[in-house]
Amino acid sequence: MSKIKIFTAEHHDPWFNLATEDWLFKTFPEDHHVLFLWRNKPCIVIGRFQNPWNECNIKAMETDGVVLARRQSGGGAVYHDLGNTNFTFMSPRNEYDKDRNFGIIIKALEKFGITAEQSGRNDILVDGKKVSGSAFRMTTQRAFHHGTLLIKTDMGKLPQYLTPDKTKLQSKGVKSVASRVANLTEYASALTHDSLCDEIIATFQKTYGESCKVEDLTTERLSKIDSLYETYQLYSDWNWRFGSSPQFAHPISARFPWGGITLDIDIREGKVAGLNIFSDSLSVEFIERVQEVLPGTRYAPEDIRYTLLDGTKDLPPEIQAMAVDVAALVEKEME
Structure with a gap:
């Protein structure tokens, strides 16, 4: 069985977190399974092939200081804030199993008395409501599965920043699909980011039958890595966030x-x-x-x-x- 590594992030910069995720994906040992847990300050994260003008109310975002980020994986647009926890599983391509990853999250939620189920290819539901959405990315040697967990997200912000498709925009980009969503605190009021992360980490280690030290990816540590800073510049650049949009x-x-x-x-x-x-x-x-x-x-x-x-x-x-x-x-x- 492959070895494991577990990382958490102390910072909440969405561009830096996405850059860190990308850097980990490109550099983690090919015989390891990796878990990365992180949170973002208020932002909209769009999929690789989406059009931000179709998905977002950019004016409202700029007024409120909500930044736009674009990830490498596909899927739809999502709103993040500190009430939303993000998880990333990374594995060697030949040992990648998204159902195993979903199982880790579902088993962790069971510790709080929450009965969740995997739905389709991307989602986790509780009582028919979406509490987690996922996206995926693969190369010839590696694979990752990342997703969100709605803990105590400000649901009132979603309609302010995520807009219906503008019919005037004749876009070839992939459009988001609206879903009924719910916060996990509706089912377990004591659940927090830290307590859920602890359970995900414990379940991850139990699943692989190994334990390891949890490494905190501090800004001080990461700022010394030139390749990571270059990746951060890519993710924060207007040309990636907006210029990469489909025609x-x-x-x-x-x-x-x-x-x-x-x-x-x-x-x-x-x-x-x-x-x-x-x-x-x-x-x-x-x-x-x-x-x-x-x-x-x-x-x-x-x-x-x-x-x-x-x-x-x-x-x-x-x-x-x-x-x-x-x-x-x-x-x-x-x-």
Whole structure:
């Protein structure tokens, strides 16, 4: 039987936790089974092939300081806060067994008098409500299974930051599926992050018939690892979180005192790749200038506003005012 390793994280930075998970996955000994337990401050974590503009209310997130993170695995968008515990199982590919992993979580929950069951490929349910969702990743030599456990998550935040699909966004990305969810404290009020982690660790060790020291991955320790810092830079970078989105189109229309306008925007790698404009405005100069300056701009309200205003600053005031109108329109449509 392979050896085991168990890690916990002292910090709650979602980008750093995802980077740590990635670093562990790439560097753990190939004959080991690994358990990593961690929590994030308020954030939305989207799947590898998802479109954040489709899944999230980015404006509300920015206002409340809720960060966006993108993981390497597939699946849907989830809200994390300190009431949510994350687990990661890593194994050699030839010894990987997701049902065994699910069994460890379910047996740990039994210690609190909670009867849970595995549902489908991804979820754990209690009384028909989802308390845990999972995603997976495999390479030729390794495999991991990570998931969430809703302990005392602020459920009121979910509808604020996770939005229904925007029908105007013609995206090829994978969309999330809504589920009925519940916190585990509804079934065991005394359950906490620490107490549940203790039971998961004990069950993990019993399952493999081995014991090991639990290693706390402190910021001080991890900051000395150059390859981990490079991975953190990747996860925190706008180009990974937004630019990795699937190609999509966003048609935007409105009517102003100066005329109607429709912008048919094609977004690739998080930037405006193409643009068709339809308008009955008398200002041909304005339309031509927008078509000229907007391609290549990051698909973010502040970037589009800057490009439109800076790109028309040499034109007459009435055209500059039109640019302000269009910038405000795009910002509103991207909320």
